[in-house]
Amino acid sequence: MADTAANHRVLKARPSCATAFQATENAVPAARAYVTAALAAWGLTPLVEDAKLLVSELITNAVRYSADTVVVRCSVSEDAQFVIEVGDSSPELPKIGTAEPLDVHGRGLVIVEAVAADWGAYRVDGGKVTWAALDLEKTN
DSSP: OOOHHHHHHHHHHOOOOEEEEEESSSHHHHHHHHHHHHEEEHTOOOGHHHHHHHHHHHHHHHHHHHHEEEEEEEETTTTTTEEEEEEEOOOOOOOOOOOOOOOOSOOOOHHHHHHHEEEEEEEEETHHHHEEEEEGGGGO
């Protein structure tokens, strides 16, 4: 019962947080830790494993295509979803690829599509934002 009440408080407050990372390989584990901390602070720890997988895929793509920094934003939406947004300096919108069995790249968005309740991307001045959402119902 306490968990449900906590989730209602989270939905009412609609928390959000954001930080920037240098576009290096160190950004991936740092983003996973950042998302994990946000979920713990908001009482949404049942989402941690899926959220870490999503942010890993999103930030890996961002680091690959960004020239300088990447921004990670976490929020709770009005429609009861935990949303991870990753912004980078590339204006090229991501596309789901088809990877051959031995290919190193090309599976990230397939994973995002399989795990997320929804995902997408949009252009912003100076780049793009790719996002993925998880339903909060998994926390009950």
